[in-house]
Amino acid sequence: MKRAVVLLSGGLDSATVLAAMTRDGFRCHTLSFNYGQRQKIELTRAAELARTLGAVEHREATIDLRAFGGSALTADIAVPKDRDENAISHGVPITYVPARNTIFLAHALAYAETLNACDIAIGVNAIDYSGYPDCRPEFIAAFETLANLATKAGTEGGARFTIHTPLQTLSKAGIVRLALELGVPVGRTLSCYDPSISGEPCAHCDACILRRKGFAEAGAVDR
């Protein structure tokens, strides 16, 4: 069985990626980041989801994104609330963390290389990439090219790195359907940008609004 490194945030999207990669026959090593999030509860949920969804190993890496500031997800900028869907899907949002997916994928690449794995999975999707530059397919393709030039594995011939994005073309409703089909415990995933310490979603940030819309469109109940 091939090993894969799966980026796991504790949210619905990355949990669904983990379930999809497991379904596709990979032995999954999950990786979460402590990057100065507003609440640590998402890290607890990520570790729990890794166990529930059968990851063979879960690691948490600490990184210093906060040192660079610049985002409502890490700094003391307020998370925008109750924006309409049109506003959500246009322009780069203030919750954008500079170069976040580049940094996350770079760590995943280091981890994969030490495991002799050449498969990496990330939960970028059609909703994200309207707003976040580092969720677009052309960004992912560029990272895959980079990965094969950056590493010992890539250089010495043999394995080629693949960046898997099983959600890339899915809407939020499509992700909800896939999550339910794959048995993801959706009630234990946390999408909110501004949850309470105990993990209650705020219900008003962009992520909560998109999640609610996704469940509604999928005709499913979000427990």
Place this chain on the structure above:
Amino acid sequence: MKRAVVLLSGGLDSATVLAAMTRDGFRCHTLSFNYGQRQKIELTRAAELARTLGAVEHREATIDLRAFGGSALTADIAVPKDRDENAISHGVPITYVPARNTIFLAHALAYAETLNACDIAIGVNAIDYSGYPDCRPEFIAAFETLANLATKAGTEGGARFTIHTPLQTLSKAGIVRLALELGVPVGRTLSCYDPSISGEPCAHCDACILRRKGFAEAGAVDR
């Protein structure tokens, strides 16, 4: 004056890059990494060199490379000593840290984006790239492409990121000559992979051997 982010390790190469970027008219913001090095003295030297060479700001980011193991520079693998030059210049050395330059450049990109800078400099060179895959010109070119796809700046049009590698085509002797020409306090730089706590170079690792050869070929004295 344009701002640039300069990766600064405390070694001769990156100090020379800082001096070269300053000469070229950039206001330099330097960035060092605490990544579980054998000795922290190189971080002290980096901060000192940033001041001496006129950086406008110096930051140190902590990253978790050690969590992934796999290198004599971070883990408890012995640093190879007294290898002959032929061995040094062939194959990927055990001092290779998985995906290190990808991770370093990803952080530099985050820092640059928060500064509204679109110039990043790194001290890769002709000696390194015979051994380290992530020092080759094609890796740097791929990262530049990635940077312009990864970021808000790149996406919203306007500035394009440039990765500067002023040492790319230089031999170690060429770097020594440039360093002396630009007034780098070479005696305060630390190239050794395995220094003492107080910063005395071991004189036997690949980095010490290449440095000695570089000074000899440049006809210079390494104080």
